[in-house]
Amino acid sequence: MKLRLILSDQLNINHSWFQTKSEDVLYVMMETRLEMEYVCLHRQKQLGILVNMRDFSSKIRSRGNNMHYICLDDSENEQQLDWNLLRLLSEYPVTKFEFQEADEYSTHAMLQQFVTSLDIPYEEVSSEHFFTEKDELGKFFAGKKKFLMEHFYRHMRKRHHILVDGNDEPVGGKWNYDGQNRERFPDDMPVPEPYVFHHDLTSINEMLDKMEIKSMGHVNQKDFIWPVGREEALEMLNHFLQHLLPHFGTYQDAMTTRGWTLFHSRVSFALNRKLVSPKEVVQAALDAYQNDASVTLPQVEGFIRQIIGWREYMRGVYWNQMPEYATKNHFFADRPLPAFYWTGKTDMNCLRHVITQSLDYGWAHHIQRLMIPGNFAMLIGADPDQVDDWFLGMYHDAIQWVEMPNGRGMSQFADGGIVGTKPYAVSANYINNMSDYCQFCTFDKNKKVGKDACPFNALYWHFYHRNRKRLAWYPRLNQIFAIWDRMPEDRRTAYLKQAEDFLKRL
Ligand SMILES: Cc1cc2nc3c(=O)[nH]c(=O)nc-3n(C[C@H](O)[C@H](O)[C@H](O)COP(=O)(O)OP(=O)(O)OC[C@H]3O[C@@H](n4cnc5c(N)ncnc54)[C@H](O)[C@@H]3O)c2cc1C
Ligand code: SF4
CATH class of the missing domain: 1.10.579.10 (DNA Cyclobutane Dipyrimidine Photolyase, subunit A, domain 3)
Incomplete structure (x- = not known):
């Protein structure tokens, strides 16, 4: 059988892997202490990762697929990705190992190392999530000293035909409405009500406590407010498009003590874990701009710039510069954080x-x-x-x-x-x-x-x-x-x- 690894940030139900059911495929997902503790994580982040992984694995199973899921407190858990994989490869009659490209450099390096030790064939496939390939930014800026985001962003607008006319000129005549996106939040403007969910995650939280997983931050385990699963992530995105996008750009930079969410989408967790794709988020924003008169060009441009501009740009910089980037310290700064x-x-x-x-x-x-x-x-x-x-x-x-x-x-x-x-x-x-x-x-x-x-x-x-x-x-x-x-x-x-x-x- 084929063993297919699904990482905790590869919860993409629309990936081509899952479009056909195959008896000879075993999907593998695992929770590890290493992932929960590689830095001291906020407890809500630990809960969000675990509950979404568990939800995703049950969806994969419910489609009739084979799934081997290793929980954090399973006695068989070796608590490290490669050690768990080695054990599974010895337990199952695996003839091929398949994995999606990893986004984190250390996971990527570990998997590259891991596959060289295998005596069975392996294949790395695309995660089918991003607009760009990992090396695309590097190629775009080849020979240039500066990686100017604005240049990359315009390239992305043209390449993906987003808010451009037939001559590749920007719709509305301007590429960027950043100048209009720096308003202070008015003292008399009501703050939008945060869109939250209510999940009881007591059992997962108790497991983390029992295993003495270190964490920081506050948590209400009986009332976990973040979306669980793709459907809830889409529900929150729709709320954003209907109620918040009309003011997104204008108050994008504003800060206030009167509310914590303002007009932001809070779709980042769902995007980074691939519950939703950047392409569908951008298309949904473009549809809102087409169909809803309250969504003006500066608002939608401001939002789309974050996704096809900043998000893809940052990924490109990371992959172009790693692993040296992780050691950069231009000011030789060494003071501990207070x-x-x-x-x-x-x-x-x-x-x-x-x-x-x-x-x-x-x-x-x-x-x-x-x-x-x-x-x-x-x-x-x-x-x-x-x-x-x-x-x-x-x-x-x-x-x-x-x-x-x-x-x-x-x-x-x-x-x-x-x-x-x-x-x-x-x-x-x-x-x-x-x-x-x-x-x-x-x-x-x-x-x-x-x-x-x-x-x-x-x-x-x-x-x-x-x-x-x-x-x-x-x-x-x-x-x-x-x-x-x-x-x-x-x-x-x-x-x-x-x-x-x-x-x-x-
Ligand atoms: C110091 C620092 C650390 C950050 N670390 C992360 C991180 O680990 N993960 C992360 O997703 N974002 C990070 N960001 C970027 C940004 O703060 C978050 O993406 C954003 O606050 C998430 O909230 P939102 O979904 O409501 O974003 P919105 O304001 O609604 O923006 C929509 C989406 O655009 C993307 N986006 C916006 N700004 C950026 C940016 N600068 N870089 C990349 N994508 C962007 C995100 O996917 C975001 O969900 C960081 C920013 C700073 C300054
Ligand atoms: S420390 Fe106080 S006065 Fe200074 S910037 Fe912060 S809030 Fe303003």
């Missing part, structure tokens, strides 16, 4: 709010991740390895091929500018423009020095000052250094002292 990243206990309201929300739900939107915990970590010079682990553990959608270019690249600039053309460093001014966080903070957003001065302000200048040699040749930063150079000497000294005193207390 303990409040795991508790939310800090007086800085922006950090308290975003970290507490993340601990509560395992989710924060892009600008929250980038500009609050990400920005702060870069300003204090946090070790990018720790930052990667934190993002990977905290967010329920986190998976290394998306996390690393976003975390190490975009948020920490540890890649020296492969993903971003300048660091995403901001002070209280930006945070106050895009959120209501500063209104409820004990620190004064306008002050740079003094006991109640917002720490972000002095840290911002300290970051640029201490990293100047490593940033001097980035043209987009000339203006920032010119402002710093024009400041009176005593002011610069006061800002640096303020930041250094703060860093000593961290």
Whole structure:
């Protein structure tokens, strides 16, 4: 028989493997301690992965297929993918091993190594999920020093005929409506009600406790709010298309203490685990744009850019740059992340709010991740390895091929500018423009020095000052250094002292 491996992020029921039933195929899925603990994961993420794997395996079985499913607490479980596979290969009369291409570099490397030791034929097949091949971005940017997302995005629009006219020109005359997508959330606008589910996952949670699987974050095991299975993921997507997409682009970057989901789709977990495909999500958004007058071009373009632009681009960067990318540390940053990243206990309201929300739900939107915990970590010079682990553990959608270019690249600039053309460093001014966080903070957003001065302000200048040699040749930063150079000497000294005193207390 053929043994076909299904990884925890390959829950794609529309894969051609599952379109025909075959008696001589044995599907294999496994839960492993290694996957649950490779970094400290949010408990809701662990539950989401396990419940969706179990749901998927029962769907495969219900279609009459053979399935060998190894639960985390099965006595036969060797707790590692390759060890379990070796045991199964010795137990079943397997004549061929088949697997889908892995998205994570370490799993890919492990499987490549594993198959070389086999004395039976094997085959690696496509996961049939992405718009692009792993090496497509590398080929597109061949010979170029910079990987500009906007160039790649326009290429994707033309190549896949998305929002372009017959001459490959953008519908509406503009490629990008980013300029209209940066509105602050109005104080008098009602926040959308989060679309949640209610699952009782007590038994899985108890199993994790019994096995002493380490985790972080808060969980209500009796009321797990995330979708389970493709149908619920599609239900949440439909809710987004009907009720949230009309405002998605406009308030994409906005942050508020009044609600946690705003107009975001929260489809990332379902996408990354392949419960839904990016092609169907994009088509559904295009259909909404065609059929619903409240969905305007800037909204739909803003959403589609995230999927065919950023998502595919980040995957391409990851596969083009790994494994070296995982060691990049442009600023030689080595400070441990402060303990409040795991508790939310800090007086800085922006950090308290975003970290507490993340601990509560395992989710924060892009600008929250980038500009609050990400920005702060870069300003204090946090070790990018720790930052990667934190993002990977905290967010329920986190998976290394998306996390690393976003975390190490975009948020920490540890890649020296492969993903971003300048660091995403901001002070209280930006945070106050895009959120209501500063209104409820004990620190004064306008002050740079003094006991109640917002720490972000002095840290911002300290970051640029201490990293100047490593940033001097980035043209987009000339203006920032010119402002710093024009400041009176005593002011610069006061800002640096303020930041250094703060860093000593961290
Ligand atoms: C430091 C950091 C770490 C991140 N780690 C991850 C991660 O591990 N996994 C992950 O899926 N996203 C990650 N992102 C990107 C983004 O924050 C999430 O995709 C998004 O917040 C998920 O919520 P949503 O589905 O409501 O997204 P929406 O705002 O509704 O966007 C729709 C979809 O577009 C895609 N998308 C949006 N922005 C990005 C981006 N920058 N890169 C790749 N895809 C994007 C996602 O698939 C998302 O589901 C990270 C961002 C930052 C700044
Ligand atoms: S004042 Fe500073 S610390 Fe407080 S919320 Fe604003 S940016 Fe954050």
